Amino acid sequence: xxxxxxxxxxxxxxxxxxxxxxxxxxxxxxxxxxxxxxxxxxxxxxxxxxxxxxxxxxxxxxxxxxxxxxxxxxxxxxxxxxxxxxxxxxxxxxxxxxxxxxxxxxxxxxxxxxxxxxxxxxxxxxxxxxxxxxxxxxxxxxxxxxxxxxxxxxxxxx
Amino acid sequence: xxxxxxxxxxxxxxxxxxxxxxxxxxxxxxxxxxxxxxxxxxxxxxxxxxxxxxxxxxxxxxxxxxxxxxxxxxxxxxxxxxxxxxxxxxxxxxxxxxxxxxxxxxxxxxxxxxxxxxxxxxxxxxxxxxxxxxxxxxxxxxxxxxxxxxxxxxxxxx
Amino acid sequence: xxxxxxxxxxxxxxxxxxxxxxxxxxxxxxxxxxxxxxxxxxxxxxxxxxxxxxxxxxxxxxxxxxxxxxxxxxxxxxxxxxxxxxxxxxxxxxxxxxxxxxxxxxxxxxxxxxxxxxxxxxxxxxxxxxxxxxxxxxxxxxxxxxxxxxxxxxxxxx
Numbered sequence: 001x002x003x004x005x006x007x008x009x010x011x012x013x014x015x016x017x018x019x020x021x022x023x024x025x026x027x028x029x030x031x032x033x034x035x036x037x038x039x040x041x042x043x044x045x046x047x048x049x050x051x052x053x054x055x056x057x058x059x060x061x062x063x064x065x066x067x068x069x070x071x072x073x074x075x076x077x078x079x080x081x082x083x084x085x086x087x088x089x090x091x092x093x094x095x096x097x098x099x100x101x102x103x104x105x106x107x108x109x110x111x112x113x114x115x116x117x118x119x120x121x122x123x124x125x126x127x128x129x130x131x132x133x134x135x136x137x138x139x140x141x142x143x144x145x146x147x148x149x150x151x152x153x154x155x156x157x158x
Numbered sequence: 159x160x161x162x163x164x165x166x167x168x169x170x171x172x173x174x175x176x177x178x179x180x181x182x183x184x185x186x187x188x189x190x191x192x193x194x195x196x197x198x199x200x201x202x203x204x205x206x207x208x209x210x211x212x213x214x215x216x217x218x219x220x221x222x223x224x225x226x227x228x229x230x231x232x233x234x235x236x237x238x239x240x241x242x243x244x245x246x247x248x249x250x251x252x253x254x255x256x257x258x259x260x261x262x263x264x265x266x267x268x269x270x271x272x273x274x275x276x277x278x279x280x281x282x283x284x285x286x287x288x289x290x291x292x293x294x295x296x297x298x299x300x301x302x303x304x305x306x307x308x309x310x311x312x313x314x315x316x
Numbered sequence: 317x318x319x320x321x322x323x324x325x326x327x328x329x330x331x332x333x334x335x336x337x338x339x340x341x342x343x344x345x346x347x348x349x350x351x352x353x354x355x356x357x358x359x360x361x362x363x364x365x366x367x368x369x370x371x372x373x374x375x376x377x378x379x380x381x382x383x384x385x386x387x388x389x390x391x392x393x394x395x396x397x398x399x400x401x402x403x404x405x406x407x408x409x410x411x412x413x414x415x416x417x418x419x420x421x422x423x424x425x426x427x428x429x430x431x432x433x434x435x436x437x438x439x440x441x442x443x444x445x446x447x448x449x450x451x452x453x454x455x456x457x458x459x460x461x462x463x464x465x466x467x468x469x470x471x472x473x474x
Contacts, residue, residue: 004308009472011336013395016199020169020315023279027300033308041332042395060409067396079171079200080225093218093283121339125409142343150320150349150469153308156167156315157336157472162466174357178327178473181437185458191466237329237358238383251376251441311466314325314473 006033006154009145013042013069014078015087015102021158022105028154029112037109038145040119043158044128046072046106047118053132061127068126072102110136117144164191164312167303171200171227172236173245173260179316180263186312187270195267196303198277201316202286204230204264205276211290219285226284230260268294275302322349322470325461329358329385330394331403331418337474338421344470345428353425354461356435359474360444362388362422363434369448377443384442388418426452433460 006028010021021037029035039047050071057065069075077086091101100108109116118128120139149155164186168179179195187193197205208229215223227233235244249259258266267274276286278297307313322344326337337353345351355363366387373381385391393402407417416424425432434444436455465471 006304006308009336009340011333011474017169020167020198023300024167024303027304031301031304031308033304040336060405063405089218089221090283093222093285097282099279099283121415124413125406125415127409142339143347145340146322146343146347146349146470150322150347152470154304154310154313155470155472156313157474158169158315164462164466175327178325178356181458182325182461185462189459189462189466191462247376247379248441251443255441257437257441312462312468312471314471316327316473 004031004033005148005152006035007145007149007152008035008037009157010037010039010043010046011041012078012158013045013075015072015075016077016079016090017158018043018046018072018075019102019105021156022102022109024156025114026105026108026112029109029114033153035112036115036117036148038117038119038140038148040122042068044118044122044126045069045075046102047116047133047137048128049132049134050074053129055129055131057127057129064126065128065132072106106134162189162191163306163310164193165303165307165310166193166195167315168195168197168201168204169199170236170316171203171233173230173233174235174237174248175316176201176204176230176233177260177263179314180260180267182314183272184263184266184270187267187272191311193270194273194275194306196275196277196298196306198280200226202276202280202284203227203233204260205274205291205295206286207290207292208232211287213287213289215285215287222284223290230264264292320347320349321464321468322351323461323465323468324351324353325473326353326355326359326362327357328394328474329361329391331388331391332393332395332406333474334359334362334388334391335418335421337472338418338425340472341430342421342424342428345425345430349469351428352431352433352464354433354435354456354464356438358384360434360438360442361385361391362418363432363449363453364444365448365450366390369445371445371447373443373445380442381444381448388422422450
């Protein structure tokens with residue numbers, strides 16, 4: 001029998017939403033689904049390395065690069081962000097409950113062979129260079145997304 | 159023949175999005191779908207009782223409890239909230255058009271046997287106690303969600 | 317064999333999310349899916365004509381009409397809106413990469429026979445008149461949405 005499939009479009013760059021996406025994805029992989037996360041727009045920031053990488057960029061690309069968070073742990077919350085106090089509160093309480101931070105959830109996703117895809121159009125628009133993106137990521141467009149999603153059991157836009 | 163299935167992850171705690179989730183859910187139940195709403199993160203606030211309940215809590219849990227809305231009718235809008243004027247405008251106009259407020263949509267959902275699930279991880283993180291949550295709610299995790307969703311016809315993340 | 321089906325609930329009125337919805341929809345139509353976009357709440361603004369139309373309205377309907385954007389090109393972003401600078405930056409960079417603005421994506425959707433539906437309940441609540449809405453749009457409710465979605469391969473809430 002074919003494996004079940006879960007395909008997530010991760011559009012959001014909010015810490016809480018990225019966390020939800022990766023918890024569902026890791027859960028689905030644990031239940032033997034074939035899982036793909038397609039990172040587009042702000043969701044692409046989840047795949048950024050957390051250090052500053054020297055690459056040649058246009059002025060606008062530099063602006064976007066500076067304004068957007070480098071990796072999930074620098075993201076804000078979708079609600080109650082409170083100038084950064086919200087993420088700190090959530091992370092403190094996650095630590096107390098032994099809940100994994102998002103960067104560990106992403107590591108786990110890779111270990112479970114979840115396919116991490118970066119939307120090529122967004123990469124081009126926002127001017128990301130391959131060196132700025134974590135390893136093990138594929139680059140693809142909407143056609144590849146649809147090929148995965150059209151046979152999917154669980155399709156979500158987050 | 160098996161019943162069709164609709165499964166909604168309700169992540170958002172905005173009045174308008176919670177309303178959309180419950181309108182789709184009630185519609186699906188009316189069309190004889192088996193319906194589950196899995197309330198996680200801010201969406202959990204839809205299941206809070208609207209009065210203040212005396213329970214023993216840690217300092218952080220008290221903070222979260224105070225900052226978040228008690229039940230759907232105290233929520234803001236995702237857009238045009240305008241310091242609370244937005245929800246009032248929407249509710250006034252809903253009343254004029256005889257549209258149900260969200261708390262009645264939740265009651266209707268229960269009468270239609272829609273399964274209301276509270277995400278156990280979020281309950282633990284935010285420190286909700288069972289006494290603060292409305293009756294008739296089940297507690298479960300991502301595994302239970304996936305078991306429902308993987309055979310679902312309509313799966314949405316709201 | 318039956319055609320594959322993609323059904324999108326477009327709830328959001330943010331330029332970036334509307335763009336994502338229409339890119340997925342146009343992609344799915346190009347891959348021969350039967351595609352429906354069901355515009356509800358703020359998503360309805362994507363279907364507004366961009367000029368001011370003289371229609372008879374109540375005070376509240378006038379208020380909503382004035383506060384909400386007339387068509388996609390007047391929308392803000394879900395993130396980094398920065399008082400309107402965000403959309404300008406994104407549009408500048410889209411032009412440089414020859415990416416279509418949303419209003420052209422909507423035109424393309426019509427040419428590809430994507431079914432554009434306006435949620436009748438939202439139309440009534442927010443007081444839109446047919447003259448304010450672009451041509452070629454159907455009006456329907458949650459029942460029609462579910463009829464499309466329950467046999468759908470890709471169902472998304474955006």
